[in-house]
Amino acid sequence: MPDIESEMKYQKLVELYETMDSTTKRLEKTAILADFLNMVGDQDPKNLAVITLLSLGRIFPTWSEEELGIGSKLLMKAISLVVGVTIEEVEDQIRDSGDIGSASQELFQRKVQSTLFTRALTINKVHENLVKIADISGGRSQNKKLEILRELLSSASPHEAKYITRTVLEQLRVGVGEGTLKDAISQAFDIPKEVVERAHMLTNDLGLVAEVAREQGIVGLKKLTLKPGKPVKPMLAQLSPGYKDSIREMGYALCETKYDGIRVQIHCKDDEINIFTRRLENISPAVPEIADYIKKAIKPFDFIVEGEIIVTKEGKPISFQYILQRVRRKYDIERLRKEIPLTLYLFDVLYYKKPTLDEPLKDRRNLLEQIVQILPGKLELSKQVKVTPETSQKALDLFNQSIEEGHEGLMIKDPNAPYTPGLRGKKMLKWKATPETLDLVVVGGTYGIGKRAHLIGSFLLALRDENNGLKTLAHVATGLDDKTLLELGEISESLITRKVGRKVDMIPSIIMEVAFSEIVKSPEYESGYSLRFPVVKRIRKDISIDDIDTMDRVASIYQNMKII
Numbered sequence: 001m002p003d004i005e006s007e008m009k010y011q012k013l014v015e016l017y018e019t020m021d022s023t024t025k026r027l028e029k030t031a032i033l034a035d036f037l038n039m040v041g042d043q044d045p046k047n048l049a050v051i052t053l054l055s056l057g058r059i060f061p062t063w064s065e066e067e068l069g070i071g072s073k074l075l076m077k078a079i080s081l082v083v084g085v086t087i088e089e090v091e092d093q094i095r096d097s098g099d100i101g102s103a104s105q106e107l108f109q110r111k112v113q114s115t116l117f118t119r120a121l122t123i124n125k126v127h128e129n130l131v132k133i134a135d136i137s138g139g140r141s142q143n144k145k146l147e148i149l150r151e152l153l154s155s156a157s158p159h160e161a162k163y164i165t166r167t168v169l170e171q172l173r174v175g176v177g178e179g180t181l182k183d184a185i186s187q188a189f190d191i192p193k194e195v196v197e198r199a200h201m202l203t204n205d206l207g208l209v210a211e212v213a214r215e216q217g218i219v220g221l222k223k224l225t226l227k228p229g230k231p232v233k234p235m236l237a238q239l240s241p242g243y244k245d246s247i248r249e250m251g252y253a254l255c256e257t258k259y260d261g262i263r264v265q266i267h268c269k270d271d272e273i274n275i276f277t278r279r280l281e282n283i284s285p286a287v288p289e290i291a292d293y294i295k296k297a298i299k300p301f302d303f304i305v306e307g308e309i310i311v312t313k314e315g316k317p318i319s320f321q322y323i324l325q326r327v328r329r330k331y332d333i334e335r336l337r338k339e340i341p342l343t344l345y346l347f348d349v350l351y352y353k354k355p356t357l358d359e360p361l362k363d364r365r366n367l368l369e370q371i372v373q374i375l376p377g378k379l380e381l382s383k384q385v386k387v388t389p390e391t392s393q394k395a396l397d398l399f400n401q402s403i404e405e406g407h408e409g410l411m412i413k414d415p416n417a418p419y420t421p422g423l424r425g426k427k428m429l430k431w432k433a434t435p436e437t438l439d440l441v442v443v444g445g446t447y448g449i450g451k452r453a454h455l456i457g458s459f460l461l462a463l464r465d466e467n468n469g470l471k472t473l474a475h476v477a478t479g480l481d482d483k484t485l486l487e488l489g490e491i492s493e494s495l496i497t498r499k500v501g502r503k504v505d506m507i508p509s510i511i512m513e514v515a516f517s518e519i520v521k522s523p524e525y526e527s528g529y530s531l532r533f534p535v536v537k538r539i540r541k542d543i544s545i546d547d548i549d550t551m552d553r554v555a556s557i558y559q560n561m562k563i564i
């Protein structure tokens with residue numbers, strides 16, 4: 001039996017959250033967090049990993065597929081049961097307080113007057129219960145989750161309830177992101193930032209990084225590497241400022257067709273194949289033929305390869321939207337497999353019997369060519385040409401050919417660059433024929449009128465600011481067909497946190513790719529900018545809220561537009 005008395009109390013974590021919330025300065029937040037990690041390292045080292053993740057409001061490392069699966073409705077029900085009020089009263093309180101955490105604190109405050117707490121909650125108890133909730137699946141799972149949540153919240157003080165509820169919804173709102181936590185780990189255990197950064201890139205687990213930093217220092221962190229079975233964030237591309245300049249800067253370049261589908265990272269470990277999206281979601285069951293192709297094409301050593309899956313009909317790529325139908329699908333997979341056939345274009349290898357990501361791209365490509373047996377129309381390698389500044393016409397030819405064949409454009413890659421997970425840099429550039437778009441998250445909306453009064457018809461969109469917060473940028477009401485509007489209507493209902501008249505606030509979750517004619521300065525939105533003629537191009541279920549566009553990008557497009 002663990003010694004409950006000596007375990008760290010959840011109240012300590014609550015104090016951390018409150019102190020971090022009390023300042024907007026990033027350096028102060030970092031220092032507070034660094035002190036806290038140090039203290040945990042001294043007093044409760046075996047729980048350092050868990051507590052580090054909780055300091056960000058997370059239960060599982062980013063690579064993990066586990067999730068709590070609790071929506072705001074279920075959480076409101078748990079609160080109403082514990083506090084002894086109706087769900088409507090909980091909703092009213094959320095409207096008044098602005099978020100579910102503050103509302104819980106308020107409601108629990110009222111309850112406190114009539115209850116006496118017997119034992120303080122420990123961090124372990126909170127963590128164990130949340131893990132238990134994630135483990136529940138199958139019949140009556142919502143009821144079982146509700147029961148555990150209810151038990152947990154019944155032992156919570158008002159302050160604790162505020163943060164437990166926010167953690168459950170993955171909305172901690174204390175202005176701390178992965179960047180601040182990485183800085184804090186580096187400060188707390190005296191490790192150079194780049195070492196922490198790299199260990200994080202390769203493991204996607206800041207809990208583990210903190211633990212190894214404390215126990216084994218730089219040497220231990222440098223030994224951490226990627227492992228088949230645990231997805232890493234993909235290396236991302238910047239827009240090429242012009243193909244000739246880009247090729248000249250690289251010396252020579254490997255140019256490839258840019259396919260417009262879905263990025264996948266395919267892991268093979270002990271013969272088992274798992275396919276992850278850019279958001280590190282495991283989509284293997286939805287695309288069984290991809291695993292079949294991979295088994296035929298690559299010998300079953302442990303490996304990680306990367307590529308783009310597209311949908312083709314009679315050899316031609318067809319709309320990106322089809323691929324989402326495949327990837328999201330849980331049933332009828334065999335039928336869809338025939339109706340919407342997939343082609344995989346592989347373009348990188350990150351691991352083959354050992355990590356290969358530090359080798360230059362040209363060597364990784366050679367390796368890929370050696371280990372992959374092409375299956376025409378099913379599994380191929382990305383079309384690639386080597387282009388020097390003198391032969392830059394070849395890049396233009398491949399770009400034109402790509403567009404003609406219905407693909408998206410050209411990738412321009414530095415042959416000497418290692419693979420850098422999660423980074424968007426100059427070593428991999430993209431050149432697309434279509435104009436700029438922005439990926440933005442929906443934070444609110446307005447119901448329609450008349451026949452459409454039951455549907456949100458206009459969505460309020462936000463981008464990410466320098467401090468990892470969200471700032472509104474525009475409303476968008478065009479570009480969505482009726483079917484998508486209906487679907488969005490259903491999803492939106494579970495995300496609404498507040499209703500005033502026809503307007504609603506929503507938990508940021510739905511991501512839209514939006515085209516526009518111009519970016520203008522505007523005091524109407526928190527970002528200080530606005531979009532003219534915004535149109536939704538598609539709903540992006542393949543990226544996460546961490547990947548949406550930033551203030552920096554909008555400011556830079558604004559500047560460029562002014563120049564043109």
Ligand code: ATP
Nearest residue numbers: 236237256257258259260262263308347382411430
């Ligand atoms: P976009 O909307 O332009 O695809 P994004 O934000 O999804 O942008 P970026 O990293 O900016 O992703 O663009 C590169 C993307 O292009 C990759 O993530 C990958 O999905 C896709 N892609 C298509 N063909 C290739 C290729 N040959 N090599 C690398 N990436 C490719």
